[in-house]
Amino acid sequence: MPKYLIEREVAGAGRLSDGELAAMSQKSCSVLNDLGPAIQWVQSYVTDDHIFCTYIAPNAEIVREHARRAGFPANRITAVRSVIDPTTAENH
Numbered sequence: 001m002p003k004y005l006i007e008r009e010v011a012g013a014g015r016l017s018d019g020e021l022a023a024m025s026q027k028s029c030s031v032l033n034d035l036g037p038a039i040q041w042v043q044s045y046v047t048d049d050h051i052f053c054t055y056i057a058p059n060a061e062i063v064r065e066h067a068r069r070a071g072f073p074a075n076r077i078t079a080v081r082s083v084i085d086p087t088t089a090e091n092h
Contacts, residue, residue, distance in 0.1 A: 003042070003083075004063050006053040007076040014048040021046070024072070031070045039066060054080070 010016075016024075028041060039062050042054040051072075057063050060077045067074035 001056050001058060003080040004055045004057060004060060005078045005080055006055060006063060006067070006074050007078075008051040008053065008067075008073045009049065009075045010051050010073065011049050013046050013051050016046070027070050028066070028072070031066050034069070035062060035066060038062065 032039060032041060039055060039057040042056060044051050044053040055063055055066075060079070063077050064074055066072075
């Protein structure tokens with residue numbers, strides 16, 4: 001199943017409290033439950049003014065629908081073509 005990287009522009013994201021982040025996570029999980037098992041949230045990274053999320057989903061449209069229902073921005077949705085890390089260097 002394809003993996004997507006979602007860039008969300010959220011001014012002041014890095015200053016969100018633990019409670020605010022928990023509320024966002026709860027909203028996201030609620031919408032994911034409604035959309036069914038085809039879409040999965042993997043992980044998110046919070047920076048000063050962005051939240052970068054990885055999702056596994058059959059297509060970008062369901063990722064957009066998740067963002068719409070949850071009330072989150074999805075400024076850019078990009079399909080992940082490969083994943084590399086330091087161990088990738090050891091394979092060649």
